[in-house]
Amino acid sequence: xxxxxxxxxxxxxxxxxxxxxxxxxxxxxxxxxxxxxxxxxxxxxxxxxxxxxxxxxxxxxxxxxxxxxxxxxxxxxxxxxxxxxxxxxxxxxxxxxxxxxxxxxxxxxxxxxxxxxxxxxxxxxxxxxxxxxxxxxxxxxxxxxxxxxxxxxxxxxxxxxxxxxxxxxxxxxxxxxxxxxxxxxxxxxxxxxxxxxxxxxxxxxxxxxxxxxxxxxxxxxxxxxxxxxxxxxxxxxxxxxxxxxxxxxxxxxxxxxxxxxxxxxxxxxxxxxxxxxxxxxxxx
Numbered sequence: 001x002x003x004x005x006x007x008x009x010x011x012x013x014x015x016x017x018x019x020x021x022x023x024x025x026x027x028x029x030x031x032x033x034x035x036x037x038x039x040x041x042x043x044x045x046x047x048x049x050x051x052x053x054x055x056x057x058x059x060x061x062x063x064x065x066x067x068x069x070x071x072x073x074x075x076x077x078x079x080x081x082x083x084x085x086x087x088x089x090x091x092x093x094x095x096x097x098x099x100x101x102x103x104x105x106x107x108x109x110x111x112x113x114x115x116x117x118x119x120x121x122x123x124x125x126x127x128x129x130x131x132x133x134x135x136x137x138x139x140x141x142x143x144x145x146x147x148x149x150x151x152x153x154x155x156x157x158x159x160x161x162x163x164x165x166x167x168x169x170x171x172x173x174x175x176x177x178x179x180x181x182x183x184x185x186x187x188x189x190x191x192x193x194x195x196x197x198x199x200x201x202x203x204x205x206x207x208x209x210x211x212x213x214x215x216x217x218x219x220x221x222x223x224x225x226x227x228x229x230x231x232x233x234x235x236x237x238x239x240x241x242x243x244x245x246x247x248x249x250x251x252x253x254x255x256x257x258x259x260x261x262x263x264x265x266x267x268x269x270x271x272x273x274x275x276x277x278x279x280x281x282x283x284x
Contacts, residue, residue: 002027002282004062005090008080015064021073026063030091031279033058033125058125060089060099062118069114077105081118089120091280095127124221126173126276135167137258137269138184163258163267164196167249171275174248178217178272181258183208186265193269195246196255203241208265223247249273 003016004024015022034056039048066073081087083104090096103119169175181191181204191214192203204214204225213228214236227236258269 003092005093006080006087007090008082008085008087011076011080013076013080015062022064022066022077024062024064026061029058029060029120030127031281033278055125058097058099058122059102060097060120060122062120063115065113065115068112074105074107074114074116077116081105087120090130091127093130095129095277095280097122097127098124126278127280128175129171129275129277132272132274133167133169135165135256135271137163137165137256137271138267163269165256165271167254167256167271167273169249169251169254169273169275171277172251173276173278174250175273175276176218176247177249178215180270180272181208181214181216182268183210183212183263183265184268185210186263188260188263188265188267190261191267192241192259192261193246194257194259195250196257197253198250200246201241202244202246204236204239205241206236206239207263210265 001017002024003014003018004027006013006015013022015024017024036054036056038051038053040051041048066077081101081104083101086098086100088096088098099120099122101118102121103117105116105118108115108117167177179193179202181193187207187209189207190203190205191208192201194201202216204216206214206227208214211229215224215226215228217224223237223240225235225237225240226233227239228234256269256271258267260267
């Protein structure tokens with residue numbers, strides 16, 4: 001038994017075994033994942049050498065039925081799976097994946113029941129958790145909770161000097177992440193984020209003031225680095241240190257350190273990412 005929700009633009013349809021309208025009878029391609037392996041073999045070599053490996057896209061198939069259907073219900077299916085669009089599938093409201101329409105709904109009519117079949121392709125094959133992890137290094141934290149007693153001294157906020165933080169990836173694959181870097185006071189030049197476990201780092205050669213925010217993230221699987229100043233955002237990818245190699249959060253612990261090369265400013269860093277899994281299954 002499972003529930004599946006399809007979101008496309010302003011359209012959201014609930015499907016699955018438990019749904020009264022769009023019942024899914026067969027769902028394929030939600031687990032397992034294709035891996036392309038390139039091998040070579042030398043003269044008199046026993047066995048083969050693995051030269052490279054890559055993970056391909058995911059193909060997902062939906063087969064279902066609508067009992068006592070109406071034209072509006074079928075039109076909603078056509079709208080949700082419109083060709084040349086991207087849909088987001090939510091599995092049990094725990095994981096999601098984006099996919100393009102490979103084959104729009106094909107209908108087979110039988111009395112008051114219509115069968116439908118849809119084929120999807122997910123370019124990025126891993127499922128992402130709905131829950132996003134949020135880690136904050138440095139910056140201000142609240143000094144009290146409501147209701148407040150004024151009989152004892154308290155701080156409205158205090159600065160967290162900790163610039164080491166363990167960002168835990170609880171999924172089973174390494175994941176993309178986004179980082180938002182600010183300078184809460186003064187100036188800070190040439191910022192570096194380092195994973196203390198594997199010593200991988202990412203560095204941006206720029207100077208931050210309290211008016212600036214640097215963001216490192218991936219968009220359509222392309223690494224982006226931007227800087228926002230007074231509401232104006234500019235692309236500063238060219239400021240990325242060419243030796244940077246901290247592009248993912250590994251499975252398990254990732255102890256991240258934030259450093260500046262110079263300046264009297266205090267750094268505040270926010271790191272966000274979602275756990276990813278190679279496949280989902282009924283009853284997770």
